[in-house]
Amino acid sequence: MIKAPLAPLADETLADLQAWQGEVDGAGDYAARIEAAEAQFKRRRPQVPFRPVLVALAAMCSGSRRCMYCEDNCADEVEHYRPKALYPELVFAWTNYLFACASCNRRKSTKFPLFATGSSSVVTFARVNTKQPFPPPVGASVLLDPRQDDPLAFLRLDLVDTFRFRAVAPKGTVGHVRATKTIEVLGLNERDELPKGRRAIYESHVSHLHRAAAARRDPSRSAEVARVRAAVQQLSCGIVWHEMKRRRDDIPEVRAAFAAVPEALGW
Numbered sequence: 001m002i003k004a005p006l007a008p009l010a011d012e013t014l015a016d017l018q019a020w021q022g023e024v025d026g027a028g029d030y031a032a033r034i035e036a037a038e039a040q041f042k043r044r045r046p047q048v049p050f051r052p053v054l055v056a057l058a059a060m061c062s063g064s065r066r067c068m069y070c071e072d073n074c075a076d077e078v079e080h081y082r083p084k085a086l087y088p089e090l091v092f093a094w095t096n097y098l099f100a101c102a103s104c105n106r107r108k109s110t111k112f113p114l115f116a117t118g119s120s121s122v123v124t125f126a127r128v129n130t131k132q133p134f135p136p137p138v139g140a141s142v143l144l145d146p147r148q149d150d151p152l153a154f155l156r157l158d159l160v161d162t163f164r165f166r167a168v169a170p171k172g173t174v175g176h177v178r179a180t181k182t183i184e185v186l187g188l189n190e191r192d193e194l195p196k197g198r199r200a201i202y203e204s205h206v207s208h209l210h211r212a213a214a215a216r217r218d219p220s221r222s223a224e225v226a227r228v229r230a231a232v233q234q235l236s237c238g239i240v241w242h243e244m245k246r247r248r249d250d251i252p253e254v255r256a257a258f259a260a261v262p263e264a265l266g267w
């Protein structure tokens with residue numbers, strides 16, 4: 001997970017979203033608004049006027065349209081950061097949209113842990129009555145939002161051994177809770193394929209840097225460095241590259257690889 005660069009949305013599309021949101025907001029009580037949110041999103045999502053939303057979300061993904069959470073699988077599901085089943089008032093809110101893969105979307109589902117007001121303890125909201133639901137309590141969100149948060153400030157990736165994440169902040173802090181809860185809810189460490197994928201990407205980046213270093217020493221291969229740069233930017237798991245740059249002084253092979261291609265620090 002890395003911070004998603006915000007892509008613009010045309011005024012016309014924003015107006016469409018606002019109009020559809022108005023239909024949901026006017027549907028009646030909270031239970032009726034949840035039902036309307038589900039139905040209207042199912043209806044609008046495949047329609048032509050919604051397509052610019054998908055194009056903008058795709059432009060915000062890293063690599064070749066990778067999921068904004070795991071950065072491994074292809075992003076093909078519009079993910080509501082605040083679930084539409086809990087927050088019908090945000091079902092068509094552009095700022096609430098992410099692009100995610102089916103695995104991440106399914107894991108997160110309607111889970112949306114919150115901080116109890118004024119504290120660092122987490123409220124696990126549970127709906128006790130699906131026929132007469134009540135809104136979630138007010139509180140700051142716990143899960144990292146790649147639109148708003150810089151995941152690198154919260155997550156540290158082990159590039160030497162496990163290729164798993166851990167929290168940057170010490171235990172007992174809000175930052176630690178946000179990082180560990182995000183890792184847990186999305187299964188960023190426990191899904192076997194994810195650490196394996198990050199390890200493969202790391203090895204690929206090291207090889208790419210060696211190739212770029214060789215190419216920049218040979219004038220007949222001058223175009224190759226640009227190709228390597230493009231390849232690095234298209235690989236999945238963008239956080240691996242960012243972490244390699246951040247931690248290069250701690251890992252001798254990474255330090256040596258960047259020293260041979262110093263401009264790669266700007267890639």
Ligand SMILES: [Zn+2]
Pocket residue numbers: 067068069070071072073100101102103104105
């Ligand atoms: Zn994912």
